[in-house]
Amino acid sequence: MKNIFFILGLVLILASILLLIEFPDSNRMSMIAGATTAIGLTFNVVGFILKPKMQKI
Structure with a gap:
């Protein structure tokens, strides 16, 4: 989700x-x-702020 907002x-x-x-x-x-x-700058900021999900090992 983070990458989608950033792109x-x-x-x-x-x-x-x-x-x-x-x-x-x-x-x-x-x-x-x-x-x-x-709108693009807002999406970039949101994509930057979102934390990546913890990967379950």
């Missing part, structure tokens, strides 16, 4: 960067990219 956060941040590169003059895309960046 999903990185994908969302990458998507927001690509939106800004593809549509530099669009205010709507800039707003969507900002929201996507906030």
Whole structure:
């Protein structure tokens, strides 16, 4: 679960960067990219904070 949140956060941040590169003059895309960046950063923080499960031996 930790890795899923971390990878999903990185994908969302990458998507927001690509939106800004593809549509530099669009205010709507800039707003969507900002929201996507906030969600991506939140997922990265959650993925970093989650503790890995104890492995049973």
